[in-house]
Amino acid sequence: xxxxxxxxxxxxxxxxxxxxxxxxxxxxxTLADHTGFxxxxxxxxxxxxxxxxxxxxxxxxxxxxxxxxxxxxxxASCENVSVRWGAVKGVNLEKNxxxxxxVEIEYDFLVLACxxxxxxxxHPEWEEFAPGLKTVEQATEIRRRILSAFERAxxxxxxxxxxxxxxxxxxxxxxxxxxxxxxxxxxxxxxxxKDFKSIDPSKAKIILVEAGLRILMPFSEELSQKAQADLVExxxxxxxxxxxxxxxxxxxxxxxxxxxxxxxFWAAGVQGAKMDxxxxxxxxxxxxxxxxxxxxxANYPQVFIAGDMASLEISPGxxxxxxxxVAMQAGIHVGKTILNSLINKDHKAFLYxxxxxxxxxxxxxxxxEFKNIRIGGFIAWIAWLFVHIFYLIGFxxxxxxxxxxxxxxxxxxxxxxxITNKEWKLTP
Amino acid sequence: xxxxxxxxxxxxxxxxxxxxxxxxxxxxxTLADHTGFxxxxxxxxxxxxxxxxxxxxxxxxxxxxxxxxxxxxxxASCENVSVRWGAVKGVNLEKNxxxxxxVEIEYDFLVLACxxxxxxxxHPEWEEFAPGLKTVEQATEIRRRILSAFERAxxxxxxxxxxxxxxxxxxxxxxxxxxxxxxxxxxxxxxxxKDFKSIDPSKAKIILVEAGLRILMPFSEELSQKAQADLVExxxxxxxxxxxxxxxxxxxxxxxxxxxxxxxFWAAGVQGAKMDxxxxxxxxxxxxxxxxxxxxxANYPQVFIAGDMASLEISPGxxxxxxxxVAMQAGIHVGKTILNSLINKDHKAFLYxxxxxxxxxxxxxxxxEFKNIRIGGFIAWIAWLFVHIFYLIGFxxxxxxxxxxxxxxxxxxxxxxxITNKEWKLTP
Numbered sequence: 001x002x003x004x005x006x007x008x009x010x011x012x013x014x015x016x017x018x019x020x021x022x023x024x025x026x027x028x029x030t031l032a033d034h035t036g037f038x039x040x041x042x043x044x045x046x047x048x049x050x051x052x053x054x055x056x057x058x059x060x061x062x063x064x065x066x067x068x069x070x071x072x073x074x075x076a077s078c079e080n081v082s083v084r085w086g087a088v089k090g091v092n093l094e095k096n097x098x099x100x101x102x103v104e105i106e107y108d109f110l111v112l113a114c115x116x117x118x119x120x121x122x123h124p125e126w127e128e129f130a131p132g133l134k135t136v137e138q139a140t141e142i143r144r145r146i147l148s149a150f151e152r153a154x155x156x157x158x159x160x161x162x163x164x165x166x167x168x169x170x171x172x173x174x175x176x177x178x179x180x181x182x183x184x185x186x187x188x189x190x191x192x193x194k195d196f197k198s199i200d201p202s203k204a205k206i207i208l209v210e211a212g213l214r215i216l217m218p219f220s221e222e223l224s225q226k227a228q229a230d231l232v233e234x235x236x237x238x239x240x241x242x243x244x245x246x247x248x249x250x251x252x253x254x255x256x257x258x259x260x261x262x263x264x265f266w267a268a269g270v271q272g273a274k275m276d277x278x279x280x281x282x283x284x285x286x287x288x289x290x291x292x293x294x295x296x297x298a299n300y301p302q303v304f305i306a307g308d309m310a311s312l313e314i315s316p317g318x319x320x321x322x323x324x325x326v327a328m329q330a331g332i333h334v335g336k337t338i339l340n341s342l343i344n345k346d347h348k349a350f351l352y353x354x355x356x357x358x359x360x361x362x363x364x365x366x367x368x369e370f371k372n373i374r375i376g377g378f379i380a381w382i383a384w385l386f387v388h389i390f391y392l393i394g395f396x397x398x399x400x401x402x403x404x405x406x407x408x409x410x411x412x413x414x415x416x417x418x419i420t421n422k423e424w425k426l427t428p
Numbered sequence: 429x430x431x432x433x434x435x436x437x438x439x440x441x442x443x444x445x446x447x448x449x450x451x452x453x454x455x456x457x458t459l460a461d462h463t464g465f466x467x468x469x470x471x472x473x474x475x476x477x478x479x480x481x482x483x484x485x486x487x488x489x490x491x492x493x494x495x496x497x498x499x500x501x502x503x504a505s506c507e508n509v510s511v512r513w514g515a516v517k518g519v520n521l522e523k524n525x526x527x528x529x530x531v532e533i534e535y536d537f538l539v540l541a542c543x544x545x546x547x548x549x550x551h552p553e554w555e556e557f558a559p560g561l562k563t564v565e566q567a568t569e570i571r572r573r574i575l576s577a578f579e580r581a582x583x584x585x586x587x588x589x590x591x592x593x594x595x596x597x598x599x600x601x602x603x604x605x606x607x608x609x610x611x612x613x614x615x616x617x618x619x620x621x622k623d624f625k626s627i628d629p630s631k632a633k634i635i636l637v638e639a640g641l642r643i644l645m646p647f648s649e650e651l652s653q654k655a656q657a658d659l660v661e662x663x664x665x666x667x668x669x670x671x672x673x674x675x676x677x678x679x680x681x682x683x684x685x686x687x688x689x690x691x692x693f694w695a696a697g698v699q700g701a702k703m704d705x706x707x708x709x710x711x712x713x714x715x716x717x718x719x720x721x722x723x724x725x726a727n728y729p730q731v732f733i734a735g736d737m738a739s740l741e742i743s744p745g746x747x748x749x750x751x752x753x754v755a756m757q758a759g760i761h762v763g764k765t766i767l768n769s770l771i772n773k774d775h776k777a778f779l780y781x782x783x784x785x786x787x788x789x790x791x792x793x794x795x796x797e798f799k800n801i802r803i804g805g806f807i808a809w810i811a812w813l814f815v816h817i818f819y820l821i822g823f824x825x826x827x828x829x830x831x832x833x834x835x836x837x838x839x840x841x842x843x844x845x846x847i848t849n850k851e852w853k854l855t856p
Contacts, residue, residue, distance in 0.1 A: 002585065045847065046575060046579060046845070046847040047845075047847070063491040063492075063493050063494075064491075065491050065845075066491075070623065070845045072623040072624070073622075073623055073845070076622040076623050077622075082625050082626075084582070084583060085576075085579035085580070085582070085583065085847075086583060101583070103583075147474060148513075151474060151513035152513070154512070154513070155512060155513065155514060155529070155531075157430065194501075194504040194505075195498065195500040195501055195504050195511075196500070197510050198510075417474070417475075417493075417498045417501070419473065419474040419475070419513075
């Protein structure tokens with residue numbers, strides 16, 4: 001294995017950032033153009049993904065490239081930031097080494113921002129039948145399954161089988177689950193209804209399953225109930241206090257009832273991204289890395305964890321939430337801490353400035369909670385739209401994305417209604 | 429196997445059209461709203477693809493959904509056209525049956541418009557190393573290979589290996605090969621050059637291999653030479669009279685020279701789509717179905733073949749070319765012939781009205797030939813642009829596609845620079 005030393009000059013510190021999500025990207029941007037540091041941003045994907053809109057790709061409203069931007073292009077004009085395409089499987093904390101593919105890279109500072117992945121609660125075999133929604137590939141896979149289900153139902157002569165094809169179960173009543181359920185209800189009631197002649201797509205059964213007492217737990221009970229009422233009005237069956245016991249090719253076991261469904265999507269548990277640490281470090285029960293209040297690792301003040309991968313208890317039993325604004329702020333905080341290290345400043349604790357939270361429920365409806373402000377309905381949806389458009393700044397073609405959206409909403413069309421196969425070869 | 433009879437009314441004739449490309453789509457549109465016919469359009473894909481711009485998807489200029497439109501949506505308001513998602517593997521000409529997945533469907537008229545696929549001249553094992561460019565999946569695979577090659581070269585420390593990664597070989601000097609070679613040269617010299625820090629993408633070696641005497645054989649020698657000069661100016665190495673003897677993971681054997689190259693793309697031979705006919709019928713040496721002058725099958729006046737799947741000798745040794753305008757006109761011709769059959773008119777011979785031909789060579793350059801008019805350079809490129817925008821009419825969002833294009837060309841950016849994996853699962 002070759003060892004890379006990024007910076008040849010002892011006075012220029014090498015910063016390795018693993019992960020080009022909201023946290024890693026913001027850490028790198030904070031360090032950009034500071035000549036005391038040579039930054040290497042490593043990601044196994046070539047693109048930064050605007051995850052809050054991924055459900056729009058899964059439901060054929062947006063193209064993958066609308067919400068994905070090449071990480072490399074973000075730093076084209078920054079002399080001191082280089083981008084490396086590769087997977088990082090392990091870190092040696094004692095030797096200050098990161099292992100990426102066939103090389104080991106030395107660091108002075110390390111920022112791990114590898115995000116989270118779905119957790120199937122000890123049932124990895126469920127994944128095949130219930131894809132999650134974290135990556136572009138998963139989003140196009142979900143799109144393929146949704147659109148194929150309607151196509152296969154159209155061809156199906158057996159009415160019972162048709163019903164099974166037109167049953168969609170979404171597991172997990174958090175924002176992703178709610179947005180996905182709302183969007184599927186929306187397209188089946190508006191976009192697809194015109195296209196099919198044998199089936200009535202609006203008869204599609206969409207079931208949102210939540211193990212907890214109510215959906216959207218992080219929101220107030222009032223907004224959670226409003227969202228549930230909106231979903232029901234859209235035609236979504238919401239089942240709370242319902243536990244998924246099994247998922248297979250035929251459907252889902254919810255409590256003691258088996259629901260036949262050809263399409264099941266997973267928006268339930270998450271766990272921290274996997275990483276081999278030498279020596280081993282302390283993880284929480286979700287597999288996230290426990291960090292100090294400055295987001296550094298205990299005993300390793302030059303190693304930071306930011307974003308969904310970090311576990312920080314901010315008050316008893318309350319942890320930093322896995323939200324985009326948290327990851328952005330954490331990335332900036334870590335970047336600043338590293339910058340300040342040159343003048344030997346003490347590390348400051350990370351304080352999350354609450355930006356509130358929002359979730360959309362189908363078209364024209366959303367909920368928004370910011371401190372004591374609680375809004376639902378159309379105004380919240382407009383606010384949601386503006387916030388998301390604003391944060392897409394830096395993304396290449398907001399105009400094109402806007403055009404796609406306006407088109408989709410105004411004409412109830414979905415531009416990206418594409419079923420693509422996994423295999424490109426002719427010969428199977 | 430279940431037998432479907434599409435039309436229950438004996439006076440309403442059932443027309444089965446297989447294939448939603450230019451030929452099949454136009455045949456269906458010609459028959460749309462004619463109540464004497466019930467049309468079923470069957471395609472194994474849910475989308476009609478604007479193939480002339482597929483090379484733009486392969487080179488990250490356009491999104492797949494920009495040039496693909498759901499077939500179903502085209503006929504949403506036509507009572508007498510239904511769209512069926514499925515593969516057709518065989519036809520029984522004696523029993524008037526089409527076999528699609530698990531059903532057989534009866535027809536009164538049959539239009540086969542299944543297009544063409546790549547032919548590897550008896551070497552199907554080359555496909556893995558040299559994808560062709562006929563489908564969306566192949567285009568995103570080529571995009572993945574091009575972008576990954578630059579990323580891997582950036583990480584590569586061995587200069588020889590780096591050179592191999594930055595060598596792109598395109599086999600076949602027809603319009604597709606020329607467009608692909610030009611576009612790869614274009615992005616490596618303009619778009620990518622800003623993004624990479626270790627490698628110089630403009631040093632990428634792009635080799636266009638053509639077995640014939642010159643590239644773009646269907647064009648006049650004058651334009652062919654102009655195109656070749658343009659390609660050379662863009663940095664493409666054009667090798668004519670060069671025969672590909674072997675392709676493997678290391679590179680390409682061209683004549684008696686082996687060229688190391690990690691990326692090889694296939695734009696050479698085509699063959700007619702595969703179909704099992706009972707009884708067997710006559711194919712030409714490219715596997716295309718020989719048709720009568722009215723595009724019907726000998727002895728089966730109610731069966732038509734249109735588009736790239738058909739073989740018709742229009743003068744000794746000259747066959748109908750495999751071009752989009754030919755397929756469109758053939759589809760309309762077949763549609764009209766079927767319409768006229770109700771009043772027992774004799775079948776008219778298909779006469780192709782020559783629309784000329786064009787090919788682009790990178791940005792701002794094209795060649796155009798229409799009867800005695802021969803134009804090259806920027807004016808031809810503008811003409812090419814207008815013709816393609818015009819024919820994208822009917823495609824959902826020309827504005828958005830235009831916006832993407834203007835963006836790409838004006839700022840030398842490529843919006844869809846996305847490397848996506850085949851696998852969506854976390855667990856390998």
